[in-house]
Amino acid sequence: xxxxxPVVDDGRRALWLGERRVRGTRREPVTSPDSxxxxxVEAGRLGDADRSKNWALRQLAGGWSRHTxxxxxxxxEPAQGEAFVVRVKPPASLLDSDLDLEYRLYKTVAAAGVTVxxxxxxxxxxxxxxxxxxxxxxxxxxxxxxxxLRRDREALEADWAGGGRLGRDLVETLAAIHAIPASExxxxxxxxxxxxxxxxxxxxxxxxxxxxxxxxxxxFAWLREREPDPVPPALVHGDYRIGNTMIHDGxxxxxxxxxxxxxxxxxxxxxxxxxxxxxxKFIEPGSALLEAVCDRDWFFRAYEQLRATTVDPEVxxxxxxxxxxALICILLTGIxxxxxxxxxxxxxxxxxxxxxxxxxxIVRLMGW
Numbered sequence: 468x469x470x471x472x473p474v475v476d477d478g479r480r481a482l483w484l485g486e487r488r489v490r491g492t493r494r495e496p497v498t499s500p501d502s503x504x505x506x507x508v509e510a511g512r513l514g515d516a517d518r519s520k521n522w523a524l525r526q527l528a529g530g531w532s533r534h535t536x537x538x539x540x541x542x543x544e545p546a547q548g549e550a551f552v553v554r555v556k557p558p559a560s561l562l563d564s565d566l567d568l569e570y571r572l573y574k575t576v577a578a579a580g581v582t583v584x585x586x587x588x589x590x591x592x593x594x595x596x597x598x599x600x601x602x603x604x605x606x607x608x609x610x611x612x613x614x615x616l617r618r619d620r621e622a623l624e625a626d627w628a629g630g631g632r633l634g635r636d637l638v639e640t641l642a643a644i645h646a647i648p649a650s651e652x653x654x655x656x657x658x659x660x661x662x663x664x665x666x667x668x669x670x671x672x673x674x675x676x677x678x679x680x681x682x683x684x685x686x687f688a689w690l691r692e693r694e695p696d697p698v699p700p701a702l703v704h705g706d707y708r709i710g711n712t713m714i715h716d717g718x719x720x721x722x723x724x725x726x727x728x729x730x731x732x733x734x735x736x737x738x739x740x741x742x743x744x745x746x747x748k749f750i751e752p753g754s755a756l757l758e759a760v761c762d763r764d765w766f767f768r769a770y771e772q773l774r775a776t777t778v779d780p781e782v783x784x785x786x787x788x789x790x791x792x793a794l795i796c797i798l799l800t801g802i803x804x805x806x807x808x809x810x811x812x813x814x815x816x817x818x819x820x821x822x823x824x825x826x827x828x829i830v831r832l833m834g835w
Contacts, residue, residue: 499596500523500524500538503551503603504517504518506588506589506590506603507587509588510587510588512587523538523539523542524536524538524553525537525539526597533555533726534554534556534557534598534599535553535554536553536597537550537551537553537606538551538553538603539551545608548605550606551587551604552584552605553602554601554604555595555597555599556593556600557598558598558599558809564726566589566602566726567589567591568654568655569726570586570602572652572655573725575647575652576644576647576702576722576725579643579647580643581643581644581722582719582721582722583721583722584604584607584723586602586604587603587604588603589601589602589603590602607720608713608715609713609714609720609721610713610714611711611712611714612709612710612759613710614747614758615747615753616747617747620746620747623709623756623759624756626717627761627762632717632718633709633717633718633719633760633761634760634761634762634765634766635761635769637719637758637761638766638770638773640712640719640722641704641707641737641770642770642773642774644702644704644722644736645702645733645736645774646774647702649730652702655728655729655730656729657730658700658731659700659730659731660731662694663731664735664789665690665789668789669687671797671800672687672792672799674803675796675800676799677799677802677803680795680826682829682830683795683829685833686788686829687792689788689833690789690792693781695732695779695781695782698732698733698734700731700732701731701732701733702733703728703729703730703732704728705726705729705735705736705739705793706724706727707722707736707739708739708745708758709745709758709760711724727793734782734783737767737778737783738782738786738788738790739787739790739793741757741787742794743828744794744824744828746758746759748828749824787832788832791828791829791832794821794825798818798821798822798825799822801815801818802816802818802819
């Protein structure tokens with residue numbers, strides 16, 4: 468029997484919208500919904516008569532690289548098809564990324580049949596009541612598990628023991644993402660080569676580090692000596708993990724958080740997904756399963772069958788190291804933002820606590 472993943476222990480449902488979990492009650496409205504309603508009406512998603520409904524626009528708690536707002540009717544639980552999510556790019560965040568590209572990517576991926584919230588319109592102006600430029604899309608019911616929470620991790624492992632529907636969804640969705648024709652993704656720019664992918668994060672490290680890190684720098688050098696044979700470029704999600712999916716009724720209902728996506732080597736997503744960190748490893752070990760969802764070897768075999776390809780474990784190892792470096796660099800961006808006084812969000816300073824475990828993963832993967 469398929470089971471939804473329980474993610475709260477107080478009997479109240481949690482909503483996960485992008486990177487934010489909201490428990491039961493939500494904040495009171497702080498701004499007018501008119502600008503968002505204008506976009507939805509112009510897109511034909513709502514009619515003029517819908518403006519008279521009792522809409523409330525509330526900012527949800529949390530948010531690392533995007534702020535999230537919920538547009539819904541009244542104070543009750545949102546209903547599917549009757550609520551919307553607004554993704555806002557704040558002035559300072561964990562990682563600066565292109566909101567317009569993210570919006571266009573949602574539209575392209577949705578048209579390709581991959582399960583994502585449907586987007587309807589974008590506001591490019593940065594001086595808005597929501598605190599930055601934004602786009603609006605459908606609200607999707609469900610919750611996203613946090614593998615660093617034991618209850619979520621154990622629920623995911625129980626799904627695998629009970630038949631593994633989520634594991635099948637995870638690999639089938641990734642295969643579908645990689646199957647989107649590259650010709651439809653030209654707006655992402657030229658494909659990144661292996662060297663380009665390394666350079667993106669090496670530059671970020673140099674720009675945002677507070678001190679030199681010999682493990683990080685040796686890892687970049689190690690990667691440059693391991694360039695694999697090239698493969699045709701495909702859409703790379705860039706942060707593909709179970710925590711960036713919405714789970715509803717025991718199935719993946721949507722994939723979210725596409726701001727790191729690019730056109731390049733799809734094997735990056737395989738290496739990234741294989742990181743122990745994403746299986747819940749922090750101070751203590753996490754799950755033995757890939758992302759706490761499924762057996763690692765099974766995942767790669769299933770991907771091989773779906774994509775009619777061969778997965779080279781050494782290429783996966785290289786991209787796991789690059790994925791860990793990417794995570795460290797993203798964390799350094801948040802630390803630098805806080806250190807420079809560009810944000811008062813103390814969570815950015817807390818990022819430093821995740822770095823040692825990722826350095827440990829890099830050392831192990833390189834065989835030191």
